[in-house]
Amino acid sequence: MGDRGRRRGGRASGLAIALVLVGCGHSPPAPNVATVTRTDDVRAAYDAALAGLDAQYFDGLDVSSPTTVRQVLRVAPDGHDQMIAEWEGALAAGAARARLRHPARLSLVAVFEHAAGEAVPDEEEYGYRVTGHPVATRASDSELEAEATAVLRGFPLTPTTVRVLHPLGPAVVVEATAADAASVDGRMGELETALSSRLPGIDGLYLAVDGPRGPLFRGESAARISEGGQWFAKGFDSGIAHG
The missing domain is CATH 3.30.70 (Alpha-Beta Plaits)
Structure with a gap:
């Protein structure tokens, strides 16, 4: 799978x-x-x-x-x-x-x-x-959504869902599609880093990228407990090293 x-x-x-x-x-x-x-x-x-x-x-x-x-x-x-x-x-x-x-x-x-x-x-x-990490951002929901959308378009990816949830502070759901797998091959680590840098101080980030044939990548992080993980389709190079 x-x-x-x-x-x-x-x-x-x-x-x-x-x-x-x-x-x-x-x-x-x-x-x-x-x-x-x-x-x-x-x-x-x-x-x-x-x-x-x-x-x-x-x-x-x-x-x-x-x-x-x-x-x-x-x-x-x-x-x-x-x-x-x-x-x-x-x-x-x-x-x-x-x-x-x-x-x-x-x-x-x-x-x-x-x-x-x-x-x-x-x-x-x-x-x-x-760890009880402090989580704090002063950005509004609309500002967070705009930042995430701008990052996606720079890869390029087409946003399908950009939404802000509030378990306590803001947590951002980002879902996007790629025109083909080759256009984003090896770039998921770069994408996660770009989103994290443009969305600082949030509770968490969920990222889903699909290609024409289905899911390519899933990534999530939860800042308050320093948790995170990734899934990527067989044969797809996420660009993220796993130990």
Whole structure:
């Protein structure tokens, strides 16, 4: 189907995707910051993040304690939407944590259910450090959209979706099409860098590039928990080195 890379964490195989988030200090005070003493506090923080995300992939949220959260996200059998589902989960976790003064350790399990009839879902396991990175941008949504659109046209790519979501601060969805794969071969790293430099201080970025024959590249980053990853079609040179 394609190749995947992640800037944080490792990978295993089995029945679900699990992310273990380990805090290392508190985030700077954010709107409606509350000390975590009840599971309801955590649910409220997630509800606010998911509303701002206009979340498409969340299929359930189980908060068994103030420090243990289980997300269920449903993705299609072809797996092309798993990257954006991971992004939604990472953004929600980062935004919820920023709204709450968590203890030093927060455990998050994200289960990815593949809607494939009786097929057993895949299992992968990643680990990330929650760094509590400050996220701040003074740009308006319209300014962020204009900057992203300008970057795409310089490659050249045709924008299909440029949208700003608000899990807490702004997170930008960028989707575009290329006239042919050869015109963007080896340039996805350059494109991600260009977008990041023109969109500083945002909560996260999701980038999807399609060619005439289907998906070529998917990339995502969630700044509040220093998480990110890429997927690229088989045979397509993304221009991004993976260790």
